[in-house]
Amino acid sequence: MNTQHDVIVIGGGILGLAQAWTASRRGFRVLLLERESRAMGASVRNFGMIWPVGQNAGRPHEIALKSRAIWLELQQLGVVEVETCGSIHLAYREDEWNVLREFTALESHPVKLLSREEVLERHPLVNPDGLLGGMYSDTELRVDPRTASLKIGQWLDSQENVTCQYNTPVTQVDFPHVETATGKKYTADHIVICSGSDLTTLVGERFAASGLRPCKLQMLKSKPQQGLPRNLPHLASGLTLRHYTSFLPCQSLGALKERIQKESPELDQFGIHVMASVFPSGDVILGDSHEYGDDISPFDKSEIDDLIIRELRKLIRLSDWQMTERWHGIYTKHPNHLVFEETFDGGVHAFVGPGGAGMTMSFGLADDAWNRWI
Numbered sequence: 271m272n273t274q275h276d277v278i279v280i281g282g283g284i285l286g287l288a289q290a291w292t293a294s295r296r297g298f299r300v301l302l303l304e305r306e307s308r309a310m311g312a313s314v315r316n317f318g319m320i321w322p323v324g325q326n327a328g329r330p331h332e333i334a335l336k337s338r339a340i341w342l343e344l345q346q347l348g349v350v351e352v353e354t355c356g357s358i359h360l361a362y363r364e365d366e367w368n369v370l371r372e373f374t375a376l377e378s379h380p381v382k383l384l385s386r387e388e389v390l391e392r393h394p395l396v397n398p399d400g401l402l403g404g405m406y407s408d409t410e411l412r413v414d415p416r417t418a419s420l421k422i423g424q425w426l427d428s429q430e431n432v433t434c435q436y437n438t439p440v441t442q443v444d445f446p447h448v449e450t451a452t453g454k455k456y457t458a459d460h461i462v463i464c465s466g467s468d469l470t471t472l473v474g475e476r477f478a479a480s481g482l483r484p485c486k487l488q489m490l491k492s493k494p495q496q497g498l499p500r501n502l503p504h505l506a507s508g509l510t511l512r513h514y515t516s517f518l519p520c521q522s523l524g525a526l527k528e529r530i531q532k533e534s535p536e537l538d539q540f541g542i543h544v545m546a547s548v549f550p551s552g553d554v555i556l557g558d559s560h561e562y563g564d565d566i567s568p569f570d571k572s573e574i575d576d577l578i579i580r581e582l583r584k585l586i587r588l589s590d591w592q593m594t595e596r597w598h599g600i601y602t603k604h605p606n607h608l609v610f611e612e613t614f615d616g617g618v619h620a621f622v623g624p625g626g627a628g629m630t631m632s633f634g635l636a637d638d639a640w641n642r643w644i
């Protein structure tokens with residue numbers, strides 16, 4: 271184990287791992303400290319969708335593509351399995367189809383329209399009833415979020431210049447030192463705080479003033495579906511068009527939002543938009559909802575699960591709608607920035623809150639940050 275470190279990263283979720291990867295690639299000796307025995311936060315509870323199509327044209331999209339390239343590099347190194355599955359946004363209503371047509375015509379992202387028949391050819395689970403067509407993008411990837419953080423952490427730890435230490439809660443940051451729950455102190459030139467949704471244990475006063483907001487999401491997993499091919503594209507609904515900011519330039523989005531607000535206000539109330547992803551095991555990961563605010567209930571609402579399933583039934587056909595798992599995850603999000611970043615005391619970097627795009631953006635964001643930090 272290294273005893274001297276240039277960089278200490280606090281938090282072993284995807285953002286902390288991306289920081290450790292980037293710093294180690296630049297030749298720094300890195301110590302990553304994670305309080306749990308393995309990552310258990312948002313980074314293991316998500317869809318595992320690397321989703322560049324949802325990022326605004328320009329810098330955000332470039333950062334997403336940079337991250338995508340690093341996920342593929344991790345696959346090449348044998349660290350994680352990555353499926354280059356792409357994605358299809360489905361249209362069942364005229365207003366959804368209008369947004370997809372307008373977005374495709376903008377040429378801001380490499381996407382193409384698919385006829386109804388082409389969609390059905392590409393994905394056996396898609397519900398043909400009322401389907402108008404879809405929009406295909408080939409930039410999306412699938413990773414298994416339940417194992418990816420663990421595998422990346424183990425691989426980093428096997429590198430000469432990185433140590434990943436688990437079961438190590440950090441209780442204080444006092445540059446250039448950090449102190450752990452057992453009273454042990456470590457020292458480094460850079461201390462990067464990637465504490466996820468924990469905005470109180472470390473530098474709480476800075477996070478309180480940051481504008482970061484927590485968001486709770488409910489998710490479900492179906493029984494494994496039999497006989498499906500691998501590498502099926504992720505599916506997204508028309509509801510999703512109002513969720514990702516890449517669609518904001520579309521004039522036709524207003525009519526879609528208005529219709530959903532009038533027709534199904536309960537979907538706006540719980541921030542529901544639906545997506546589905548088929549894993550190699552045949553499990554289909556389904557979601558999700560968005561409840562913002564500090565008052566996050568530890569208990570999940572069956573009403574939300576029912577609404578998610580109601581909307582997904584319009585989109586996909588499962589042989590069995592029995593759910594084998596239900597869970598929620600919490601992320602933090604900044605209203606104006608891709609990630610909240612603040613450097614203070616000469617070498618402490620608070621780096622938290624990639625919102626709903628941490629799997630998509632973390633590696634690119636970390637790379638971007640280190641270009642500025644050194």
Ligand SMILES: Cc1cc2nc3c(=O)[nH]c(=O)nc-3n(C[C@H](O)[C@H](O)[C@H](O)COP(=O)(O)OP(=O)(O)OC[C@H]3O[C@@H](n4cnc5c(N)ncnc54)[C@H](O)[C@@H]3O)c2cc1C
Binds near residue numbers: 308310439471598629
């Ligand atoms: C349900 C859901 C679905 C999502 N789907 C997607 C998706 O498909 N694609 C996508 O791009 N993004 C998705 N996201 C967003 C993505 O999961 C998050 O942006 C990302 O996981 C955040 O990573 P993180 O490392 O900041 O936080 P976390 O994963 O929460 O990690 C923070 C880590 O810091 C540790 N920690 C905290 N304080 C301390 C301390 N004092 N000492 C030591 N360790 C500490 C915690 O134990 C934790 O392991 C989704 C999120 C959710 C909740």
